[in-house]
Structures are given as C-alpha cells and as structure tokens.
Amino acid sequence: MKLAIDAMGGDNAPGAIVEGTVRAAEAxxxxxxxxxxxxxxxxxxxxxxxxxxxxHTTEKIEGTDAPVKAVxxxxxxxxxxxxxxxxxxxxxxxxxxxxxxxxxxSGLFGVxxxxxxxxxxxxxxxxxxxxxxxxxxxxxxxNAETKPENMLQYALMGSIYxxxxxxxxxxxxxxxxxxxxxxxxxxxxxxxxQLLSEAPVNFIGNVESRELLQGPADVIVADGFSGNxxxxxxxxxxxxxINLLKETLGGSLYTKVLTGLMYGKLKSIKNRMDxxxxxxxxxxxxxxxxxxxxxAAKSEAVFTAIKQAKLLVEEDVVGIIEETIHDKDHTWLNSxx
Amino acid sequence: MKLAIDAMGGDNAPGAIVEGTVRAAEAxxxxxxxxxxxxxxxxxxxxxxxxxxxxHTTEKIEGTDAPVKAVxxxxxxxxxxxxxxxxxxxxxxxxxxxxxxxxxxSGLFGVxxxxxxxxxxxxxxxxxxxxxxxxxxxxxxxNAETKPENMLQYALMGSIYxxxxxxxxxxxxxxxxxxxxxxxxxxxxxxxxQLLSEAPVNFIGNVESRELLQGPADVIVADGFSGNxxxxxxxxxxxxxINLLKETLGGSLYTKVLTGLMYGKLKSIKNRMDxxxxxxxxxxxxxxxxxxxxxAAKSEAVFTAIKQAKLLVEEDVVGIIEETIHDKDHTWLNSxx
Numbered sequence: 070m071k072l073a074i075d076a077m078g079g080d081n082a083p084g085a086i087v088e089g090t091v092r093a094a095e096a097x098x099x100x101x102x103x104x105x106x107x108x109x110x111x112x113x114x115x116x117x118x119x120x121x122x123x124x125h126t127t128e129k130i131e132g133t134d135a136p137v138k139a140v141x142x143x144x145x146x147x148x149x150x151x152x153x154x155x156x157x158x159x160x161x162x163x164x165x166x167x168x169x170x171x172x173x174x175s176g177l178f179g180v181x182x183x184x185x186x187x188x189x190x191x192x193x194x195x196x197x198x199x200x201x202x203x204x205x206x207x208x209x210x211x212n213a214e215t216k217p218e219n220m221l222q223y224a225l226m227g228s229i230y231x232x233x234x235x236x237x238x239x240x241x242x243x244x245x246x247x248x249x250x251x252x253x254x255x256x257x258x259x260x261x262x263q264l265l266s267e268a269p270v271n272f273i274g275n276v277e278s279r280e281l282l283q284g285p286a287d288v289i290v291a292d293g294f295s296g297n298x299x300x301x302x303x304x305x306x307x308x309x310x311i312n313l314l315k316e317t318l319g320g321s322l323y324t325k326v327l328t329g330l331m332y333g334k335l336k337s338i339k340n341r342m343d344x345x346x347x348x349x350x351x352x353x354x355x356x357x358x359x360x361x362x363x364x365a366a367k368s369e370a371v372f373t374a375i376k377q378a379k380l381l382v383e384e385d386v387v388g389i390i391e392e393t394i395h396d397k398d399h400t401w402l403n404s405x406x
Numbered sequence: 407m408k409l410a411i412d413a414m415g416g417d418n419a420p421g422a423i424v425e426g427t428v429r430a431a432e433a434x435x436x437x438x439x440x441x442x443x444x445x446x447x448x449x450x451x452x453x454x455x456x457x458x459x460x461x462h463t464t465e466k467i468e469g470t471d472a473p474v475k476a477v478x479x480x481x482x483x484x485x486x487x488x489x490x491x492x493x494x495x496x497x498x499x500x501x502x503x504x505x506x507x508x509x510x511x512s513g514l515f516g517v518x519x520x521x522x523x524x525x526x527x528x529x530x531x532x533x534x535x536x537x538x539x540x541x542x543x544x545x546x547x548x549n550a551e552t553k554p555e556n557m558l559q560y561a562l563m564g565s566i567y568x569x570x571x572x573x574x575x576x577x578x579x580x581x582x583x584x585x586x587x588x589x590x591x592x593x594x595x596x597x598x599x600q601l602l603s604e605a606p607v608n609f610i611g612n613v614e615s616r617e618l619l620q621g622p623a624d625v626i627v628a629d630g631f632s633g634n635x636x637x638x639x640x641x642x643x644x645x646x647x648i649n650l651l652k653e654t655l656g657g658s659l660y661t662k663v664l665t666g667l668m669y670g671k672l673k674s675i676k677n678r679m680d681x682x683x684x685x686x687x688x689x690x691x692x693x694x695x696x697x698x699x700x701x702a703a704k705s706e707a708v709f710t711a712i713k714q715a716k717l718l719v720e721e722d723v724v725g726i727i728e729e730t731i732h733d734k735d736h737t738w739l740n741s742x743x
Contacts, residue, residue, distance in 0.1 A: 198646045210584055213592045247547055247634040255550045255631045278635045279642035294592045297584040298615045298632055299639045305616035306643040309535045314651070 070099065070161050072378055073154035074371075076106030077129045077147040078167025079364045083107070086166065087114040089371025094120045096372075100379060103154055105147040126150055129167075132364065136170030140178060148172060152179035155357045162358035162378040164349065166366050172359065173211055173352055180357040183387065185394040188212045188219045189354030190293070191361065192227065194235070195303070197284030204281075205231055205288045207353055210297030217260035220244075220290050221268055226353045226390050227288035228270040233384040234377070235287065243276035243286030245295055250275070257292055265290070278302075349374035357387060407436065407498050409715055410491035411708075413443030414466045414484040415504025416701045420444070423503065424451040426708025431457045433709075437716060440491055443484040463487055466504075469701065473507030477515060485509060489516035492694045499695035499715040501686065503703050509696065510548055510689055517694040520724065522731040525549050525556045526691030527630065528698065529564065531572070532640070534621030541618075542568055542625045544690055547634030554597035557581075557627050558605055563690045563727050564625035565607040570721040571714070572624065580613035580623030582632055587612070594629055602627070615639075686711035694724060 074090050076083040083106055090102050091114075101120045104111055108125040115121060128145040140149055148167045152175040154160040165172050173189065182189060190208035197203060207223045208215065224242050231240035244262055246254045251262060253275060265272045276285050278299050291299065349360035349370070358381040362374045381387070411427050413420040420443055427439050428451075438457045441448055445462040452458060465482040477486055485504045489512040491497040502509050510526065519526060527545035534540060544560045545552065561579050568577035581599055583591045588599060590612060602609045613622050615636050628636065686697035686707070695718040699711045718724070 198650050213584065213590075245635065247550065247631055247638075253550075258631075277642075278639035281639065282642060282646040294584055294595075295632060295635055298582065298636050301584075302615035302618065302636045302639045303643045305614075305619060306640045307647055309619040310644055310647050313535050 070379065070382055071101040071103065071154075071159065072375060073103045073105060073124075073151040073160035073163040074375075075148045075151040075163070075165035075167055076104040076111050076123075078165040078172075079362065079366055080166075081365070081367060082166060083110050084114060085366060085368045086371055087111055088368035089366075089375065090121060091115065091118065092368060092372045093375040094118050097375075097379060100375070103151075103160060105151045105154070107147075124150060124154070130171045132168050134168055134171060136168060136174045139168070139171050140174040149175050149179070152176055152359060155359070156180050161382040162360065164360045164362060164371070164374050164378055166362040166364055166371070169210070169361055169364075172361050176352050176355040176359040180355050180359065183354055183356050183391050183394065185391075186222050186226070186354035188215070188222075189352050190219075190223050190226070191350050192223075192230070192353045193300070193350035195281070195300070198282045199284065202284065203235070204284060204286055205235065206281075206291070206296060206300065207288070208291060208293035208296050209300045209350070210293045211352065212293040215257065215292035215294070217257060217264050220257075220261040220292060221264040222354070222394075224265050224268055224270050224272070224288065224290045225393060227290060229389050229393060230351070230353070230386055231287040233386050233389065234380050237287045239271050240287035241273045241285075242270045242288045242290060243273050245278065245281075245289050245291035245299065246275035247277065248275060249277060261290070261292075349377060351377075351381070354390075355387075356391075358382060407716065407719055408438040408440065408491075408496065409712060410440045410442060410461075410488040410497035410500040411712075412485045412488040412500070412502035412504055413441040413448050413460075415502040415509075416699065416703055417503075418702070418704060419503060420447050421451060422703060422705045423708055424448055425705035426703075426712065427458060428452065428455065429705060429709045430712040431455050434712075434716060437712070440488075440497060442488045442491070461487060461491070467508045469505050471505055471508060473505060473511045476505070476508050477511040486512050486516070489513055489696060492696070493517050498719040499697065501697045501699060501708070501711050501715055503699040503701055503708070506547075506698055506701075509698050513689050513692040513696040517692050517696065520691055520693050520728050520731065522728075523559050523563070523691035525552070525559075526689050527556075527560050527563070528687050529560075529567070529690045530637070530687035532618070532637070535619045536621065539621065540572070541621060541623055542572065543618075543628070543633060543637065544625070545628060545630035545633050546637045546687070547630045548689065549630040552594065552629035552631070554594060554601050557594075557598040557629065558601040559691065559731075560627045561602050561605055561607050561609070561625065562730060564627060566726050566730060567688070567690070567723060568624040570723050570726065571717050574624045576608050577624035578610045578622075579607045579625045579627060580610050582615065582618075582626050582628035582636065583612035584614065585612060586614060598627070598629075686714060688714075688718070691727075692724075693728075695719060 076086045103122050105124045126145045130139045130146045148165045151163045155163045156179045191211040192207035194203045231237045246258045349362040352359045360374050413423045440459050442461045463482045467476045467483045485502045488500045492500045493516045528548040529544035531540045568574045583595045686699040689696045
C-alpha cells in the first residue's frame with residue numbers, strides 16, 4: 070500500500086511531516102510513501118529510506134488562500150498533487166496538514182464524492198475524559214449549510230467508521246442538540262432526529278454539548294456550523310483552563326516542587342484533550358480516504374494519521390459505505406441517489 | 407425598591423434562595439423583598455426581617471414541566487406570582503432559579519415584551535480567563551429559531567447593558583461565528599454580520615468560539631441554538647477537566663500534601679469558571695427586569711442576582727432600551743416596530 074503525504078502543509082511543515090512519515094515507514098515496513106513537496110527542503114530531513122519517494126514541487130497552498138480559487142489556480146501545489154496520486158490510483162490515500170477548505174476542494178475535484186453522499190463531512194475523533202476511547206464527531210465545518218439528509222448520511226458513514234476503525238460493536242449514534250428530549254431543537258435538528266430514528270443505525274437520541282467529554286456516544290452527528298462551534302469551544306476552554314492552571318501554579322510559593330510534580334500530570338491531561346493525538350480528521354464521503362491532520366500537528370499526529378489511513382484502506386471503509394448506501398433495503402437513502 | 411423572589415425554584419430551593427435574600431436584605435437596607443412560596447418552608451429559614459415579606463402559595467412549576475402549559479395551568483405557581491408582582495407594579499423586578507422556559511413564558515404573558523423587540527433573549531454573563539471581567543452572551547437558548555433581525559436587537563440591548571451595568575465604555579460587540587473573516591458562516595450569521603455592521607454599536611466582527619474565554623468582546627451575540635451549544639460545551643469542558651485533575655491528583659503519592667495545596671487553587675479556578683457567580687441571566691427584551699438564576703445556584707448566586715436586579719432598576723436599563731429603539735434616528739430598527 071502506498072500513501073501520498075503533502076509534505077508542505079501545516080505550521081510545522083516540512084519537518085514534522087517528514088519526521089512522522091519516517092517513523093511510520095520504520096513501524097510499518099509494508100507501507101510505501103510519496104512525500105509531495107520541495108525536494109531541497111525534504112531531502113535533508115530524510116535519511117535514506119527505500120520506502121519513501123519524493124514528488125518534487127515548489128508550489129504550495131497557504132493557510133490563508135481562498136480554498137476553491139487556490140485549488141483551481143495552483144495546479145502544481147503539493148496538496149493538489151498528493152490528491153492526484155490517489156485519483157490516478159498510484160496511492161491508496163492522501164494526508165495533509167494544510168488548508169482544510171482547500172483539501173476538501175482538492176478532494177472534491179480530485180477523487181470526487183461517493184455516489185449517494187451529497188456533502189462530505191470533516192470528522193475528527195475527540196477524546197473523552199474517562200475511557201480514553203474517543204468519539205467520532207461530524208461534521209465539524211466542511212459545510213456551513215446543512216440539510217437533515219446530510220446528517221443522515223453522516224450518521225451512516227460514522228456508524229461504519231466506528232465499527233470498522235474504532236472497533237465499537239453496535240456503535241451508539243447521538244445527535245448534537247440543545248436538549249435531550251425528542252422534541253427539542255431547531256427545525257434542522259428536529260427533522261434530523263426523525264430521519265435518524267428511522268435509519269438502520271443504533272440511534273440513541275439527542276446529546277447535549279455539556280455531556281460530550283463524558284462519552285455518551287461513539288459517534289456524534291452535527292450540522293457543520295454547530296459542530297465547528299462546539300469543537301472550537303471545547304478546544305478553547307481546555308487550553309484556557311490548562312494555561313490558567315499553569316500560571317496559578319507558577320505564582321505559588323511552592324513553585325519549583327509543585328510545578329515539577331504537576332508538570333507530568335498537566336501534560337498527560339493536555340495530551341488527552343488534544344484531539345490531534347487521535348489522528349487526523351477524515352474527509353468523510355470522498356470516494357477515497359483523504360485525511361486532514363491538524364494544522365499545528367507534530368510528528369506524532371502525522372504518524373497516527375498514517376496508521377489511520379492504513380486501517381481505512383485495509384478495512385475498505387469507503388467501499389463498505391458505498392455498498393451500504395446502494396443496498397436495496399435502504400430505500401430511505403436510495404431515494405436521494 | 408421592592409423585588410419579587412421566587413422562593414421555590416431551582417435545585418436548592420427554598421434554602422439557598424432565602425439565604426441569599428437575607429444576605430441581600432442585610433447588605434442593602436434600602437431594598438425590600440417579597441419571597442413567593444410555601445410559608446411553612448420559608449418562615450423557619452427567616453429570622454425576623456422588617457424588609458422581607460412572604461407571599462404564600464403552595465403551587466410550584468417543576469423543572470420538567472412543559473413551560474407554556476405549566477404557566478397557563480398553574481396560575482398560583484410561585485414563579486407566576488412573582489412575575490405578577492412586577493406586572494402589577496408592586497415590585498420592580500423578579501428573580502427565579504426555576505424552569506427557564508417557564509420563566510420566559512411567565513415573563514411574556516406577565517410583563518410582556520419591550521415594544522420593538524420581537525424575541526427576548528436569555529443573557530448570562532460569562533467569565534474570561536484573565537481579566538475577571540466577563541462578557542455578556544446572548545441568546546443562549548430562549549429561542550431555538552432565530553432571525554438576523556433578532557440578533558440585531560440582541561446587539562443593541564447587549565450594548566446598553568454592557569455600558570450601564572458592566573461599566574464598559576464603547577462596549578465591543580462580537581458575533582459568534584465559525585471564522586473571523588467577514589464572509590464566513592451560514593446564511594444567518596452572514597446576514598446578521600451585515601445588519602450589525604450598519605447598527606449604531608461598536609461592532610468588532612466575527613468571534614470564534616475558541617477565543618471566547620480570552621475576552622475578545624464585551625458582548626457576544628449568537629442565535630439561541632448556537633449560544634446554548636457553546637455555553638454548555640464551555641461548562642461541560644471546564645467541569646470535566648477540573649474533575650479529571652482532581653482525580654489525577656487524588657491518585658498521586660503526594661495526595662495529602664498536594665491535594666491540600668491544590669484545593670484552594672482548584673476552587674478559585676472553578677469559581678472563576680462558574681458563571682452563576684456572575685449573577686443571573688437576564689431575560690432581555692421583557693418590559694421589566696426578570697432574572698433567571700442558574701438552577702444549581704447557591705445563596706451566593708442569588709445574592710449576586712439581587713445586586714444585578716437593583717442596578718438594572720436604578721440604571722433604568724429597560725427604559726433606555728425602549729428609548730433607543732424608538733429613537734427616530736434608528737430607522738433600521740424602527741422599520742421593524
């Protein structure tokens with residue numbers, strides 16, 4: 070299996086990207102890699118690796134670029150070429166830590182959607198406080214406008230992913246909403262509730278944002294606008310609180326001793342809250358695995374995303390989603406195709 | 407000035423409610439109170455107070471009651487009678503820790519809306535990490551369906567509150583959104599952005615949920631659905647993290663010493679994150695001050711809410727909102743009246 074890696078995307082590129090890839094090449098001798106990017110910057114970071122090739126390009130999409138425009142005009146950008154490797158079947162999956170919108174556009178133009186999926190979703194795995202198991206959260210912002218039917222498709226895709234990749238049997242699907250009772254919410258979530266109730270998934274009902282980190286479900290379905298707000302408020306609150314605690318400790322008389330003792334604890338909590346350690350966010354609904362790694366990702370997250378891509382391909386998650394959607398029994402979904 | 411207090415609402419009623427009221431009666435000798443509820447349960451908690459009367463009733467709205475139905479059928483409920491004291495001008499403001507939806511319905515049926523305000527909003531003050539100043543956040547769920555025009559009205563009301571009650575000069579108004587750039591968001595936030603840009607407030611643009619606790623604005627305007635999700639994810643993340651930290655510390659070899667040293671720190675952080683300490687959530691847009699105290703509120707929060715009510719009446723915030731909305735220069739808003 071060969072994977073295409075955008076070596077130039079994200080805040081820590083190409084260093085963290087190359088380092089994570091080298092680690093993965095050592096850990097999984099059956100994998101091969103194409104690092105796409107500036108050879109002059111990548112090569113010095115690579116000790117010789119039989120399983121890592123470089124596809125040279127100096128063009129690159131910036132974090133600030135307008136996604137669609139950038140993908141259309143920068144045809145030799147590292148991200149665009151990485152996705153093209155998948156489109157032309159030389160690679161089985163693509164990974165990038167670059168501009169999320171541009172990666173989605175590259176994916177849509179490059180490999181296209183699974184037939185029957187109207188809108189791909191951005192789907193990271195978030196940690197939970199106690200079980201260290203995490204839950205899949207989609208959509209967290211691939212689409213600002215969402216229809217109930219999109220959320221039904223997210224639920225279906227999420228359920229398959231949770232079973233095949235996260236190894237949850239009969240995965241629990243929850244709907245992000247502003248109350249637990251069935252009639253709660255806005256027009257969108259009320260309709261989505263109805264559709265999910267009739268879908269062939271283990272739908273457990275509405276879940277409030279307050280409960281998320283307690284792990285009430287294996288998959289949380291949200292419209293992209295709400296999912297993005299909630300994801301970022303979890304991140305922001307966790308980081309603010311941890312920084313506040315560090316400062317509070319730093320001001321104590323017992324600074325040295327306490328800080329030393331606490332540092333390890335804080336770090337482990339911070340890591341548990343850091344969803345990049347849970348791998349990348351899949352662009353769910355594209356007809357081949359394309360994974361978005363957090364822009365601030367270090368080599369560890371790149372390594373995890375590569376493991377995730379390997380599993381996605383081995384388990385043929387995209388193929389199973391396609392089959393499920395076209396299964397004749399699912400007239401509720403076939404009617405949309 | 408006389409205030410009506412629903413003695414029976416919330417998890418800790420009537421104990422915490424009566425205790426908070428007694429403290430306020432001692433702190434502010436110019437205030438008078440009517441505690442509405444079961445005399446047999448309230449009286450034993452009251453040492454004699456010249457300034458506290460009891461309005462006896464045994465009927466009560468439960469947290470699980472359907473709001474509108476409850477308000478219509480339980481005409482002698484403590485919450486309903488408290489609002490009625492305001493309607494009939496015997497009291498200047500009402501405070502309750504009971505069912506939020508029912509309090510909104512009591513307010514709408516009882517005192518009505520400010521002319522020109524289509525939908526009242528629920529508006530708590532949230533803490534920020536560093537400055538300990540807090541920001542007003544509205545709407546956090548009074549309305550599940552929101553129009554751009556509602557959000558314009560929230561901005562106007564919030565700006566007046568921030569200036570008069572929070573003492574911020576030229577208060578900064580931010581719009582909760584999924585990106586900072588002007589074109590970001592869904593249809594609703596894009597239209598709201600446009601309206602806020604033209605409004606006579608100090609609009610500073612979009613604010614992402616990740617930034618909220620850093621205090622980027624004095625007032626954050628949101629549709630009620632998004633506001634509710636974000637409020638609860640901030641609460642849930644903060645509480646989860648603090649509990650995790652406590653557990654982590656509890657497992658340490660240095661348990662006793664560390665826990666002792668840390669406990670004060672943790673508590674101060676927890677308090678800073680606990681928005682009930684910032685007073686109640688105003689039901690913004692009603693034609694008299696009605697304040698919702700957190701259901702889990704202790705006497706401290708009741709005391710703070712009473713201080714807040716006092717200031718609201720003294721500063722005539724409702725009157726200023728009415729004037730501002732009817733000011734002839736504000737044709738953009740008058741057109742809605």
